[in-house]
Amino acid sequence: MITTSIKRRTLLGAGLAGASMLAMPSVLRAQDKSLKVGVYGGYFKTSFDKNIFPEFTKATGIAVESIAEPTGEAWLVQLEQAARAGQAPADVSMMSQVAMLKGQSTDLWTPIDMAKIKNSSNLLDRFVNKYPDGRIAGIGAVSWYITLVTNTDVYKEAPTSWSAFWDPANADKLGLLALVSNSFLLEVTAKTFLGGTNALDTEEGLLKAFEKLAEVKPNVRLWYRDEAQFEQSLKSGEIPMGQYYHDVTGLAAADGNPVRSTFPKEGGIQDSGCWALSRASQKSEEAHIFIDYMCQPSIQATLSRKVGTSPTVKREVTDLTDKEFAAVSSDIEPIVPRYDLYQSKSDWLNQKWTELIVG
Amino acid sequence: MRREPPQTLGDYAPLLFPAAMLTIFFVVPFGTMIAVSFFQRQQGGFYTPAFVFDNYARFLSAFFGGVLGFSLLLAITVAICCVVLALPFTYMLTRMARKVQVVWLVALLSILSLSEVIIGFAWSTLFSRTAGITNILVALGIMSEAKALTPSFGAVLTGMVYQAFPYTVLVLFPALVRLDPTLTEAARTLGASPLKAFFTVVVPALRNTITATLIMVFIFALGSYLLPQLLGRPQHWTLSVLITDQAIYQSNMPFAAAMAVFLVLVTLGLVALTVIAGRKGEAA
Amino acid sequence: MSGLALQNVVKEFGSFRAVNNVDLNVPHGTFVCMLGPSGCGKTTLLRMIAGLDLPTGGAIRLDGDDITHVPTHKRNLGMVFQSLALFPHLTVGENIAYPLRIRGAAKEDQKKRVDELLSMIHLTGYADRPVAKLSGGQRQRVAIARALAISPKLFLLDEPLSALDAKLREAMQVELRQLQQKLGITTIVVTHDQREAMTMADTVVVMNGGEIRQAASPIEIYRRPADSFVADFIGQTNLLEVQADSTGRVEVLGQPIAGLALPAGASKGTLSVRPEDVHLTAPGAGALTGKVTFVRDLGGTIETFVDIAGRQIVAVSTPRARPDVTVGQEVGIALTPDVCVVLKK
Numbered sequence: 011m012i013t014t015s016i017k018r019r020t021l022l023g024a025g026l027a028g029a030s031m032l033a034m035p036s037v038l039r040a041q042d043k044s045l046k047v048g049v050y051g052g053y054f055k056t057s058f059d060k061n062i063f064p065e066f067t068k069a070t071g072i073a074v075e076s077i078a079e080p081t082g083e084a085w086l087v088q089l090e091q092a093a094r095a096g097q098a099p100a101d102v103s104m105m106s107q108v109a110m111l112k113g114q115s116t117d118l119w120t121p122i123d124m125a126k127i128k129n130s131s132n133l134l135d136r137f138v139n140k141y142p143d144g145r146i147a148g149i150g151a152v153s154w155y156i157t158l159v160t161n162t163d164v165y166k167e168a169p170t171s172w173s174a175f176w177d178p179a180n181a182d183k184l185g186l187l188a189l190v191s192n193s194f195l196l197e198v199t200a201k202t203f204l205g206g207t208n209a210l211d212t213e214e215g216l217l218k219a220f221e222k223l224a225e226v227k228p229n230v231r232l233w234y235r236d237e238a239q240f241e242q243s244l245k246s247g248e249i250p251m252g253q254y255y256h257d258v259t260g261l262a263a264a265d266g267n268p269v270r271s272t273f274p275k276e277g278g279i280q281d282s283g284c285w286a287l288s289r290a291s292q293k294s295e296e297a298h299i300f301i302d303y304m305c306q307p308s309i310q311a312t313l314s315r316k317v318g319t320s321p322t323v324k325r326e327v328t329d330l331t332d333k334e335f336a337a338v339s340s341d342i343e344p345i346v347p348r349y350d351l352y353q354s355k356s357d358w359l360n361q362k363w364t365e366l367i368v369g
Numbered sequence: 370m371r372r373e374p375p376q377t378l379g380d381y382a383p384l385l386f387p388a389a390m391l392t393i394f395f396v397v398p399f400g401t402m403i404a405v406s407f408f409q410r411q412q413g414g415f416y417t418p419a420f421v422f423d424n425y426a427r428f429l430s431a432f433f434g435g436v437l438g439f440s441l442l443l444a445i446t447v448a449i450c451c452v453v454l455a456l457p458f459t460y461m462l463t464r465m466a467r468k469v470q471v472v473w474l475v476a477l478l479s480i481l482s483l484s485e486v487i488i489g490f491a492w493s494t495l496f497s498r499t500a501g502i503t504n505i506l507v508a509l510g511i512m513s514e515a516k517a518l519t520p521s522f523g524a525v526l527t528g529m530v531y532q533a534f535p536y537t538v539l540v541l542f543p544a545l546v547r548l549d550p551t552l553t554e555a556a557r558t559l560g561a562s563p564l565k566a567f568f569t570v571v572v573p574a575l576r577n578t579i580t581a582t583l584i585m586v587f588i589f590a591l592g593s594y595l596l597p598q599l600l601g602r603p604q605h606w607t608l609s610v611l612i613t614d615q616a617i618y619q620s621n622m623p624f625a626a627a628m629a630v631f632l633v634l635v636t637l638g639l640v641a642l643t644v645i646a647g648r649k650g651e652a653a
Numbered sequence: 654m655s656g657l658a659l660q661n662v663v664k665e666f667g668s669f670r671a672v673n674n675v676d677l678n679v680p681h682g683t684f685v686c687m688l689g690p691s692g693c694g695k696t697t698l699l700r701m702i703a704g705l706d707l708p709t710g711g712a713i714r715l716d717g718d719d720i721t722h723v724p725t726h727k728r729n730l731g732m733v734f735q736s737l738a739l740f741p742h743l744t745v746g747e748n749i750a751y752p753l754r755i756r757g758a759a760k761e762d763q764k765k766r767v768d769e770l771l772s773m774i775h776l777t778g779y780a781d782r783p784v785a786k787l788s789g790g791q792r793q794r795v796a797i798a799r800a801l802a803i804s805p806k807l808f809l810l811d812e813p814l815s816a817l818d819a820k821l822r823e824a825m826q827v828e829l830r831q832l833q834q835k836l837g838i839t840t841i842v843v844t845h846d847q848r849e850a851m852t853m854a855d856t857v858v859v860m861n862g863g864e865i866r867q868a869a870s871p872i873e874i875y876r877r878p879a880d881s882f883v884a885d886f887i888g889q890t891n892l893l894e895v896q897a898d899s900t901g902r903v904e905v906l907g908q909p910i911a912g913l914a915l916p917a918g919a920s921k922g923t924l925s926v927r928p929e930d931v932h933l934t935a936p937g938a939g940a941l942t943g944k945v946t947f948v949r950d951l952g953g954t955i956e957t958f959v960d961i962a963g964r965q966i967v968a969v970s971t972p973r974a975r976p977d978v979t980v981g982q983e984v985g986i987a988l989t990p991d992v993c994v995v996l997k998k
Contacts, residue, residue, distance in 0.1 A: 236598070242490075361427075365432050367603040551736050554738065556755075558809075559799065559802075560756055560803070561755045
C-alpha cells in the first residue's frame with residue numbers, strides 16, 4: 011500500500027520529507043511542453059527530482075513538475091474528486107496496486123496505448139496493470155522486495171525458507187509488520203504451506219491461512235508499524251529475525267551491521283507501484299512519452315543503482331552486474347501480493363487479522 | 370462593587386471569545402466526528418453521507434469490548450500509579466528549599482518536552498536484552514543473564530507512568546503549596562507520626578485535588594497510542610491504537626469515528642460517576 | 654524534678670542564632686507566658702519544646718526525662734497554633750477526637766471524651782458541625798479542646814488569640830487562665846501582647862535577641878524590671894540617666910536625689926520610674942522642676958507631659974488626684990527612692 015512505501019521512504023529521506031510534502035513545484039525548464047508527475051513524498055520524490063527528471067527533460071524537452079503525494083489513500087480520493095470536476099492535480103501518478111484497483115472501479119485511469127510504449131516489450135508481465143476487460147490501466151513504475159532478514163551474530167547460517175517463522179526454536183525472536191495490508195503474511199503462509207497464493211481465493215482458504223498464521227504468534231516479539239524500531243532491534247540482535255526491506259537491509263549490512271537479507275526458496279515479497287494517467291489529464295501525449303522513457307532498461311538500471319528499487323523490466327535487458335542486481339532483486343520467483351483481496355475484502359481481512367494478533 | 374446580572378446582549382460580550390474557541394476547537398470537530406460515525410463506509414477508502422448504525426454495530430462485539438476494557442483498565446492503573454507516586458513526591462518537594470524546587474520542576478518540564486516517540490524508544494532500549502538495565506543487574510551479580518523486559522504490560526505501564534508523571538506533579542504542586550503546613554505539624558503534636566499525618570491529614574484534605582488529578586491522568590493515558598505499540602504486545606494495544614489503524618491505515622473513517630465517539634462517551638460517563646461519587650462522599 | 658526544664662538551649666539557622674543559651678525551669682502546673690517583640694526567638698523556643706524544631710545545642714527535660722530528641726508525636730503534648738490548624742475535612746467532633754483516634758482509643762471512649770470536652774468549652778451539641786461553619790471564638794475553643802483531649806503533660810499555645818477581636822480576646826484570656834487553673838496543666842503561651850501575659854501568667858518570660866531578659870511573676874516584672882528593655886517593653890516607663898559623684902551622691906538630670914544609691918562600683922546608671930509613681934508638686938517643692946508641655950485627659954487617667962532640661966517625663970494620675978496644671982506652667986516633680994528602680998547596665 012501507499013502508506014508502507016511512504017513511511018519507509020520518508021524515513022530514508024529524513025529531513026527532506028517535510029519540505030517535499032508541501033508539493034512544491036520542481037524545476038521548470040522547458041516552457042512549451044510540461045507534465046505534472048505525482049510521486050510518493052519523501053525519499054522517492056527527492057531521488058526522482060535528483061536522478062531522473064532532469065535527464066528526462068534533457069532527453070525529451072518536456073518539463074516535469076513533481077508533486078509529493080500525501081499518505082494513505084488521500085491521493086486517490088483527491089484524484090477521483092478532481093477528475094469529477096475535470097481537473098488533474100497530477101497527470102501521471104505513482105499509485106499503489108490496491109489504489110490502482112480502486113481507481114479501476116471508477117474508470118479513473120486513462121487506458122494506456124501500448125503502441126506508444128515502445129519499450130513495453132521489456133516489461134515483466136506482472137508490471138502491466140490491466141482492467142478486467144483487458145485495457146491497460148497502468149505500467150509498473152518501481153518495485154521492491156520484503157524479505158526474510160536475520161542478525162548474522164545470532165544466526166550464523168542464513169535461513170532458507172519462510173517456514174523459519176514457524177520454527178518453535180525462534181520463540182519470541184521475530185519482528186513482523188503489524189498490518190495485514192503491508193505485511194503480506196497471508197500470501198507468505200499460502201505460498202509456504204498451502205501450495206500458492208491461489209489458496210486464498212476462497213474464504214475457506216483464507217481461514218486456513220489465518221489458522222496456520224496463528225501458530226507464528228508465540229514467536230513474534232514485535233509487531234511493528236515503526237520501521238526504525240525494528241531496524242534498530244535487528245541490528246542490535248534484540249530481535250534477530252523478521253521481515254524487512256531487502257534494499258535497506260543490504261545498505262545496513264554494507265555499513266557493517268551484522269544483518270543479512272535472504273530470499274527464501276518460496277520467494278521474496280514483491281510490492282510495487284504503477285504509473286497511471288488520470289482521465290482528466292490533457293497531457294496524454296507527454297504522459298505516454300514519460301512512461302515509455304521510464305520503461306527503458308537503462309532508466310530501470312539507474313533506479314536500481316540510485317534509488318534501490320528492483321527493475322520492472324527483464325533482467326537480461328539491463329546492464330546490471332550480478333552484484334548490483336542482487337542488491338535489489340533476485341531470480342527466485344517472487345510472492346506477488348493478492349492486491350485484489352485488499353480491495354474486495356479489506357474490512358473482513360482487517361478484522362480477522364486484528365483479532366488474530368490482538369486476541 | 371455589586372455584581373449585577375447581565376442586562377443587555379452586550380453584557381454577554383466577554384463570553385463570546387471563550388464560546389467561539391469552544392465551538393471552533395471542540396464542538397465543530399466533535400460534531401463532525403459524530404456525523405461521520407453514522408456515515409456509510411465504502412469498502413476501499415471512501416464513505417458517503419448516510420445515517421446508519423453499522424459502524425456502532427461492528428464495535429459492539431466481545432473483541433472490541435475486551436480492547437475497550439483493557440484500555441480503561443490501563444488508563445485507570447496509570448492514573449493510580451501516577452498519583453500514588455506523585456503525591457508523596459510533590460509533598461516532599463513543596464517542603465524543600467526554593468532552589469531545589471526550581472531544579473526539580475525544570476527537570477520535570479524537560480520531560481514534558483520529550484515526544485511520546487522518544488520516550489517509547491528510550492524505554493524500549495532500557496528494557497532491551499542487549500542494552501538494557503538488566504545488564505547492570507548482571508554486572509552487579511544480581512541476575513545471572515540479561516533478559517528483555519519489553520514487550521510486556523509492565524513496560525507499557527512504566528512508559529506511560531513516566532510520561533504522565535510530570536503532568537501529575539505539576540497539577541498537584543499548586544494545591545500542595547497552598548496546603549497549610551501547620552496542619553501536619555498539628556497532627557504531629559496530636560500524636561501522629563509524619564507518615565500517619567500524611568495519610569490522615571494531607572491526603573483527606575486534598576481529596577478533591579486528588580480526584581481531579583486522577584481524572585486528568587486517566588484521560589491523558591486513554592489517548593496514548595504510541596507507547597502501547599512500542600513497549601507492548603498486541604494484547605496491550607489500546608483502543609486508540611485500533612482507532613489509528615482504522616483511520617490512517619484502513620481509511621475507514623466512519624468506523625474510526627464510531628470507536629472514538631464510543632470512547633469519549635464511556636470516558637465522560639466514568640468521569641461523571643467519579644464526580645457523583647465524590648459529591649456523595651462529601652455529603653455523607 | 655517535676656516540670657519542664659530548658660538547659661542551655663541553642664538554635665542556629667545557618668549563621669543566625671535564633672535562640673541563645675536559654676535556661677528556664679517551669680515547675681509543674683505553672684502558666685508561663687513568653688513575651689517579646691517579633692523575631693525574639695520565643696516561637697522558635699516553643700517549637701523546640703514541641704519537637705517541631707530540633708535544638709542545635711542544649712537539652713530539654715520533661716519531668717526529669719531528656720526529651721530533646723524525642724519525636725513530636727511521642728511527647729504527648731497539646732499545642733494550639735496561631736492558624737489554629739483545624740483539619741478542614743473533619744467535623745468539630747472528629748477534630749477533637751483526632752488525637753484519641755490516632756492512639757487507637759475505642760469509639761465509645763472517643764465519643765465520651767469529645768462530649769466532655771465540648772461541654773467544657775461550652776459547645777455541647779456541635780460535634781457534627783463542619784469546622785468551616787464556626788465563628789472565630791468557637792474555632793479557638795475547638796482548637797483548645799483538641800489539644801487537651803489526651804490530658805497532655807504540656808499545653809503549648811503559639812499566639813493563640815491573635816486572630817480574635819479585642820473584646821473576645823480579653824474574655825478568652827480569662828477563660829483560658831481559669832481552664833488552666835482547673836486542670837492544673839503546665840502551660841506555655843507565646844505572645845507579643847503584654848496585657849495578655851499579665852492577665853494569664855504565673856511567670857512571664859521576657860525575651861529579646863534570642864535571650865531571656867527576665868523571667869518572673871508579672872508583678873515582679875512590672876515593679877522590678879531587670880533592665881531597660883524589660884522596663885520599656887512592659888508597660889509605660891520613664892527612663893532617666895543617673896550619675897554618682899565621687900561621694901556616692903546620685904544625681905538625676907543634674908539634681909541630687911537623697912537616699913538613692915547605685916550598685917557598688919557603678920558611677921552611671923538608668924533609672925526607671927513608672928508614670929503612676931511620678932507626683933507633681935508645686936515648683937521647687939519636688940526633686941526636679943520642669944515645664945508642662947501637654948495634658949492628655951483620657952477620662953479614666955490623666956497623663957501630664959513635663960519637660961525637664963530637654964527630657965520628657967510622663968506623670969499619670971487618677972481624676973480624683975487630678976493635678977491643677979495647664980500647658981506652659983512650671984511644676985515640681987517628687988521622686989522618692991522607693992519608686993525608683995536602678996537598672997543594670
